[in-house]
């Protein structure tokens with residue numbers, strides 16, 4: 766089972782600022798957690814981070830026929846990108862949306878998610894642990 770984890774803009778800056786919102790863990794810690802989860806769950810996990818909307822759209826398109834599931838944290842593009850929503854719909858790969866923070870408890874503009882409209886599940890406010898939950902959920906979902 767092959768899962769693609771996509772991270773959007775600024776997520777590579779994790780741990781550098783705003784620890785009250787995003788926690789103290791770094792992006793390197795997230796990559797380590799993904800590796801550990803992949804080993805434990807017996808699934809293949811590939812991670813890609815980009816600050817560019819089009820690169821994320823390209824990555825989703827390139828996943829077609831190669832990956833069984835997608836975990837996506839589109840960062841700020843969550844709240845703006847119809848292009849990412851359309852790409853997820855186009856490839857029709859089961860996707861889980863992850864947000865480290867509880868977006869529902871923040872500014873009103875963070876309460877709209879375009880990408881989430883094409884996802885089978887959204888996990889928010891669980892910190893980096895949300896990525897682990899998303900991979901385990903997809904493993905189970907894809908088996909059914």
Ligand code: CA2
Nearest residue numbers: 775776778779782783840841864865866
């Ligand atoms: O909670 C999440 O995971 C978000 O997707 C994170 C995005 C934010 O725009 C979304 O509304 C919710 C931000 C990515 C990280 O931004 C940083 C900002 C300052 C320091 C480090 C990272």
